[in-house]
Amino acid sequence: MGKIYRARHLALDRLVCLKVLKPALLKDPTIVGRFEREALAASRLNHPNSIQVLDFGRNETNGAFYIVMEHVQGKDLRAVLRDEWPVPEERLCQIMAQVLAALAEAHAHNVIHRDLKPENVMLEQRRNQADFVKVLDFGIAKILDSDLPPLTRSDVVCGTPQYMAPEQATGARLDGRCDLYAVGIMLYQLATGHLPFDGASAMDILTRQVHEPPVPPRKKQPNAPISAAMEALILRVLSKDPALRPQTAEEFRQLLLAIPARNDAGRRQGTDTATPARGTLPRAAAELVAADARSAPRWLWWSIAGAAAAVATVVLLRTFG
Numbered sequence: 001m002g003k004i005y006r007a008r009h010l011a012l013d014r015l016v017c018l019k020v021l022k023p024a025l026l027k028d029p030t031i032v033g034r035f036e037r038e039a040l041a042a043s044r045l046n047h048p049n050s051i052q053v054l055d056f057g058r059n060e061t062n063g064a065f066y067i068v069m070e071h072v073q074g075k076d077l078r079a080v081l082r083d084e085w086p087v088p089e090e091r092l093c094q095i096m097a098q099v100l101a102a103l104a105e106a107h108a109h110n111v112i113h114r115d116l117k118p119e120n121v122m123l124e125q126r127r128n129q130a131d132f133v134k135v136l137d138f139g140i141a142k143i144l145d146s147d148l149p150p151l152t153r154s155d156v157v158c159g160t161p162q163y164m165a166p167e168q169a170t171g172a173r174l175d176g177r178c179d180l181y182a183v184g185i186m187l188y189q190l191a192t193g194h195l196p197f198d199g200a201s202a203m204d205i206l207t208r209q210v211h212e213p214p215v216p217p218r219k220k221q222p223n224a225p226i227s228a229a230m231e232a233l234i235l236r237v238l239s240k241d242p243a244l245r246p247q248t249a250e251e252f253r254q255l256l257l258a259i260p261a262r263n264d265a266g267r268r269q270g271t272d273t274a275t276p277a278r279g280t281l282p283r284a285a286a287e288l289v290a291a292d293a294r295s296a297p298r299w300l301w302w303s304i305a306g307a308a309a310a311v312a313t314v315v316l317l318r319t320f321g
Contacts, residue, residue: 049102077118098133107176116182184237
């Protein structure tokens with residue numbers, strides 16, 4: 001659908017990300033509407049863990065739409081899974097608690113993300129805080145109180161199948177609990193090195209999301225450092241019935257942050273789990289790391305002119321869509 005560039009905002013003299021929609025797609029009202037919806041959804045949010053939109057407009061030269069966002073220097077959770085698994089549980093709790101803080105802000109402003117996955121969560125290493133989270137890509141976000149027409153038919157589902165809640169997979173009415181389910185999927189994946197539901201096709205994956213219970217994380221990956229408290233929370237969040245999950249992002253966040261304290265108590269009683277050494281990674285996890293490394297995106301140097309009057313573009317980060 002387009003490309004994302006690292007750029008410099010000339011007026012502000014700061015690095016930014018410039019997301020540009022392909023001019024060839026300007027005649028598609030659904031794609032243009034989705035691009036506009038992303039800018040509108042993200043601009044509603046004013047939270048340190050959500051990506052900040054600085055500008056949105058249309059290039060006067062070729063008519064291409066663009067979004068100017070803050071530049072985030074770091075790695076996404078897909079790279080963390082590839083390079084740093086197993087992730088210590090306390091670190092995992094701190095990372096995902098920030099994701100949930102961003103979601104709490106979004107849900108308070110009637111914005112549902114609908115496409116949370118590791119690629120859409122970035123980690124920055126800041127001077128006063130390691131693993132500072134930014135939630136990205138509100139491209140298919142749903143704005144509950146918007147007067148804008150829907151972008152998809154009622155019988156069409158949006159999202160990434162591996163991270164879609166059962167109600168999302170079946171086209172049912174959605175609320176913020178579908179985002180919490182996606183966070184549960186990411187927790188499961190980061191804890192075990194595996195997705196709870198996968199398959200040969202999107203339909204196969206969605207069928208499993210709707211009908212199959214997940215294999216408990218500690219059974220899926222017996223050698224991983226997963227506490228009983230973490231396993232119980234993950235399984236609760238992955239309930240097929242939204243009413244059985246935590247009901248808000250803040251409730252989920254508080255439950256997640258309580259896990260390290262419970263684990264400390266368990267350690268004092270001699271019942272904790274230890275992080276295995278990297279050399280003892282299970283074979284399945286090692287294969288996952290190797291496969292993901294082969295598909296890692298490459299950075300390409302690029303230059304364009306006139307995408308936005310106040311922006312000078314220097315490097316293409318990646319394509320999207």
